[in-house]
Amino acid sequence: MASAVEQLFAVKARIAAAEREAGRDAGAVTLVAVSKTFEAADIRPVIEAGQGVFGENRVQEAQAKWPALKAAFPDIELHLIGPLQSNKAKEAVALFDVIETIDREKIAAELAKEIARQGRSPKLYVQVNTGSEPQKAGIEPREAVAFVVRCREVHGLAIEGLMCIPPADENPGPHFALLEKLSKEAGVAKLSMGMSGDYETAIAFGATSVRVGSAIFGSR
Ligand SMILES: *Cc1c(COP(=O)(O)O)cnc(C)c1O
Numbered sequence: 001m002a003s004a005v006e007q008l009f010a011v012k013a014r015i016a017a018a019e020r021e022a023g024r025d026a027g028a029v030t031l032v033a034v035s036k037t038f039e040a041a042d043i044r045p046v047i048e049a050g051q052g053v054f055g056e057n058r059v060q061e062a063q064a065k066w067p068a069l070k071a072a073f074p075d076i077e078l079h080l081i082g083p084l085q086s087n088k089a090k091e092a093v094a095l096f097d098v099i100e101t102i103d104r105e106k107i108a109a110e111l112a113k114e115i116a117r118q119g120r121s122p123k124l125y126v127q128v129n130t131g132s133e134p135q136k137a138g139i140e141p142r143e144a145v146a147f148v149v150r151c152r153e154v155h156g157l158a159i160e161g162l163m164c165i166p167p168a169d170e171n172p173g174p175h176f177a178l179l180e181k182l183s184k185e186a187g188v189a190k191l192s193m194g195m196s197g198d199y200e201t202a203i204a205f206g207a208t209s210v211r212v213g214s215a216i217f218g219s220r
Pocket of ligand 1: 036057081196212214215
């Protein structure tokens with residue numbers, strides 16, 4: 001089996017090819033390497049191979065492994081890509097550099113409070129439930145633009161992007177197109193979309209970052 005580092009380079013090559021194919025600038029797309037369920041010992045070689053941006057979906061799991069890695073590699077940018085409970089806002093603001101999963105008023109309010117208290121300002125994205133799946137996190141598409149505006153105007157949060165996870169059993173293209181359209185309406189520049197199975201499609205639809213786990217680290 002190929003090592004995580006070999007797979008990292010393969011994914012980076014495919015991202016570069018997808019950028020060219022889509023007429024995007026080289027380097028327009030940031031690779032977020034999703035390291036959830038993998039240990040520091042698995043992650044370290046990937047950092048040493050030059051990967052600087054990582055994603056985790058659970059605050060508690062990230063707290064167990066990332067403080068030491070961030071101390072060793074201070075330039076790491078860590079993204080929270082999983083659902084955020086309001087009682088974890090404090091820990092999330094302290095550890096993450098980008099929080100991609102704001103999807104309700106209560107979270108926005110808690111994050112605003114913690115950002116003011118800690119004087120630390122992670123970049124912030126709103127998660128949109130583009131497939132309106134009942135079990136999935138994210139704001140409803142029809143409420144997304146108004147929610148971004150409320151985050152800004154009521155909570156003073158500088159929302160920079162939108163994030164989505166399309167339904168597993170659907171063609172992701174229309175979901176990526178919807179997220180791109182909402183980002184224009186909301187006036188945000190960043191689009192976090194695309195995972196191991198569909199990141200090249202996401203790049204064609206304008207992703208500025210893709211979240212790739214198993215294609216790098218192997219199956220979980
Ligand atoms: C796990 C996860 C990913 C990565 O999924 P892969 O299919 O392993 O690439 C991306 N985004 C989110 C929100 C995830 O939880």
